[in-house]
Amino acid sequence: MFRAPASVIRLLESIRCNFFWGGSGVWRKLTWVRWEKKLLPYGSSGLDIGLLNAKNLALLGKWWWRFKSSQNSLWSKVITSVYGSDRGLGSSNISLSPGCSSTWAHIIKAGSKIDDMGISFISSFSKELGDDSTINFWTDIWVGTTTLREKFGRLYALDMDKPATLENRVLIAGNAITFNWEWARDLRGRALEEFVALSSSISGIQLRSDSTDRMKWSLNSDGVFTAKKLKSLIEEKSIHGGNNVIGTIMNRVVPQKISIFVWRAKQKRIPVRFELDKRGMDLDSVLCPFCGGGIENVDHILSNFRLTSEVWKGFLRWWSILADNITVLDPLLSDPIFNSATIVGKSIWEAVKWVCCYTIWKGRNNKVFKGKEWNSTNIVSEIQSTSYGWISSRVKKLNIEWHQWMQNPRYYVLSNIIGVG
Numbered sequence: 001m002f003r004a005p006a007s008v009i010r011l012l013e014s015i016r017c018n019f020f021w022g023g024s025g026v027w028r029k030l031t032w033v034r035w036e037k038k039l040l041p042y043g044s045s046g047l048d049i050g051l052l053n054a055k056n057l058a059l060l061g062k063w064w065w066r067f068k069s070s071q072n073s074l075w076s077k078v079i080t081s082v083y084g085s086d087r088g089l090g091s092s093n094i095s096l097s098p099g100c101s102s103t104w105a106h107i108i109k110a111g112s113k114i115d116d117m118g119i120s121f122i123s124s125f126s127k128e129l130g131d132d133s134t135i136n137f138w139t140d141i142w143v144g145t146t147t148l149r150e151k152f153g154r155l156y157a158l159d160m161d162k163p164a165t166l167e168n169r170v171l172i173a174g175n176a177i178t179f180n181w182e183w184a185r186d187l188r189g190r191a192l193e194e195f196v197a198l199s200s201s202i203s204g205i206q207l208r209s210d211s212t213d214r215m216k217w218s219l220n221s222d223g224v225f226t227a228k229k230l231k232s233l234i235e236e237k238s239i240h241g242g243n244n245v246i247g248t249i250m251n252r253v254v255p256q257k258i259s260i261f262v263w264r265a266k267q268k269r270i271p272v273r274f275e276l277d278k279r280g281m282d283l284d285s286v287l288c289p290f291c292g293g294g295i296e297n298v299d300h301i302l303s304n305f306r307l308t309s310e311v312w313k314g315f316l317r318w319w320s321i322l323a324d325n326i327t328v329l330d331p332l333l334s335d336p337i338f339n340s341a342t343i344v345g346k347s348i349w350e351a352v353k354w355v356c357c358y359t360i361w362k363g364r365n366n367k368v369f370k371g372k373e374w375n376s377t378n379i380v381s382e383i384q385s386t387s388y389g390w391i392s393s394r395v396k397k398l399n400i401e402w403h404q405w406m407q408n409p410r411y412y413v414l415s416n417i418i419g420v421g
């Protein structure tokens, strides 16, 4: 129910990192990518937000809905008595008093965090009018898209009955609606102008006579809040948001760790010896742990050196692609071979290449840390089986049997039998 404290999220992240790196302790100490920087600004560049924070924020968002939609309940009244009529959930300029309980502060802050991601969450709640209205005249959104307090600040300042609900304020006699006002002084100048504008914007209000007010949530088409919908909006923003570079490399056909690995490799941020050395780590050698004949950098280990290129050759044979293409096929870049494939087909092709990179890297680590001998044939088999497992469970309409996957995966990806999964 609370936003998980940063320390907990950090712990979870580090567990994921360790898993990702195969648990070798020394790398944990190196800041390859400043995780915090990547993860904390929930919107712009946080890749991992999707799984940890989105759910968390969405559950906190649910409290906004609860408070806003059941203002007569006891707990809502308690909060109101402590934090004032809008309970800090005003439409803008949320300020927290120092004594604010941390629970409630988390809930309030979650609202602005979600807003910061580019989702208009705080202003997404509005009320449909009922005749026994508990709508707060100034601080609820009930006409237009902002509160009247925001729009008519001078009048609000002069109002002697700021907590007034619509019920208090509106008098209905037959078809005529009049308003109760009590001002601190006579209205003149700008305040009077505001009053004229206010009167015209509320003169046409319709009060429903059949029921009480109903809270509406504008981010869902049926007007009802769900944490699931909010979570998906947050994920959408964080994983595929705008010009987010990471969003464009996410490939949902394979587990997230694969996308992360490739993303890091593209930025030369995987712990090959050359990069470790550059970051000031004291190493016996920066040479390749296999051949010793070249510096171990990202390109060397993932595509250039002899054993790696054996894997790529086997991989390309499996995909019926001429082995010569190895020279033009940068494993980390997209390539035109599958231009005519469907989006899903392309994603699968890309995913399989990524799995190849990832598996090569795993093989490298097995050699360096566990002394396991490199075996190109085994590595290709592993690529075939793990990619099949991942892809067949994630792409719903992929009807490829294991033996077909082994024999001619290219045919199935290029033929349009694979619809959008």
Ligand SMILES: [Zn+2]
Residues within 6 Å of the ligand: 288, 289, 290, 291, 292, 293, 294, 300, 305, 306
């Ligand atoms: Zn080498």
